[in-house]
Amino acid sequence: MNHTASNAQHWHERAAAVLPAAGFGNFDPAMILARGQGSRVWDEDGNEFIDLLIGSGPMILGHGNEEVAEAVKEQMAKGLTF
Secondary structure: OOOOOOHHHHHHHHHHHHOHHHOOOOOOOOOOEEEEEEOEEEEOOOOEEEOOOHHHOOOOOOEOOHHHHHHHHHHHOOOOOO
């Protein structure tokens, strides 16, 4: 039987090599998130989830909010550390 590891499994194995319990945060470390938009997140294997934690509360506007991203981008152009 030919078994190929999923993308999430690959990243979980890498995390296990360097992080205690293979992760940190409030969710199963075997869930490797690749991106988020609004109230949704997608894992490395393309599965879509509703993010009920949403940054444990402070991300009230959701993932990838365009206004927030633009404001951060403008500020970063002014410098990162002083």
